[in-house]
Amino acid sequence: MPSSERRLFLIDSNKAEFESRTRARLSKVVSVGAFDKCLKLPSRLVWSHNSVDTVTCNSFHLALTFAAQDRFTVKSPNGIAFSEFKGYDAWQVIARSQTEDGVKAIVGNAAMIKAYNDGIPANGKAVPDGAAMAKIEWSKKSNAASPYAVAVPDRLKSVSFMMKDAKGFPDTDGWGYAQFAYDSAAGNFKPFGNGPAFAKTLCHQCHIRGAKASDFVFTSYAPR
Numbered sequence: 448m449p450s451s452e453r454r455l456f457l458i459d460s461n462k463a464e465f466e467s468r469t470r471a472r473l474s475k476v477v478s479v480g481a482f483d484k485c486l487k488l489p490s491r492l493v494w495s496h497n498s499v500d501t502v503t504c505n506s507f508h509l510a511l512t513f514a515a516q517d518r519f520t521v522k523s524p525n526g527i528a529f530s531e532f533k534g535y536d537a538w539q540v541i542a543r544s545q546t547e548d549g550v551k552a553i554v555g556n557a558a559m560i561k562a563y564n565d566g567i568p569a570n571g572k573a574v575p576d577g578a579a580m581a582k583i584e585w586s587k588k589s590n591a592a593s594p595y596a597v598a599v600p601d602r603l604k605s606v607s608f609m610m611k612d613a614k615g616f617p618d619t620d621g622w623g624y625a626q627f628a629y630d631s632a633a634g635n636f637k638p639f640g641n642g643p644a645f646a647k648t649l650c651h652q653c654h655i656r657g658a659k660a661s662d663f664v665f666t667s668y669a670p671r
């Protein structure tokens with residue numbers, strides 16, 4: 448990054464101006480290499496926004512900070528907010544799966560991993576309230592550096608969620624469903640569904656068809 452770019456932000460003390468400049472940069476492609484470099488630079492706390500601390504060091508860092516915040520303001524039309532799954536990017540892997548056009552990671556929060564450790568689905572017990580899973584889906588590409596054929600994630604396509612709350616979701620056997628499609632050009636997530644009905648008529652319908660015997664969960668915990 449040219450140093451002028453960095454100075455531009457450090458002298459921006461007006462909150463509104465600072466925010467509009469940063470938003471204008473959101474649509475730009477963010478380079479991970481530049482971001483890593485940015486993290487090593489001395490940084491400065493500017494202000495707290497949506498309870499997330501924002502630090503300046505250059506425009507790349509700011510763009511990423513704001514992009515991450517935006518996702519947690521998105522809501523599914525059945526009322527489930529993306530923010531209810533905060534931390535999903537660090538949840539433990541249950542298993543991964545692959546289709547013709549993509550690769551996926553299925554991850555679970557601590558309550559879900561405990562349920563697997565306790566023996567679901569073989570023990571016949573229902574998944575307890577508070578358990579949640581995310582299915583993160585990418586398009587795939589082959590890793591050109593590998594001496595053998597290997598498919599690796601390319602673009603992030605979507606993140607789908609299931610959360611167990613027996614009283615909260617009586618119409619879908621206690622499971623709350625939400626899906627957010629990722630637009631990599633714009634760098635933001637769009638909720639799936641035109642109204643609240645999709646969870647019952649689409650998601651749960653198919654999970655009933657294939658996974659009723661395992662409390663509507665398709666994926667088994669893969670040994671490691």
Ligand code: HEC
Nearest residue numbers: 544580581582607608609624625626649650653664665666
């Ligand atoms: C046509 C069938 C079908 C529909 C519709 C469907 N799913 Fe699934 N879902 C599956 C299958 C099959 C799997 C497991 C295989 C895979 O994709 O990795 C799965 C896996 C999942 C998982 C990982 C946990 C598990 O059960 O294995 C989540 C989370 C999930 N789906 C959420 C959703 C959401 C949210 C919707 C609605 C927006 C939805 N699904 C709609 C078939 C479906």
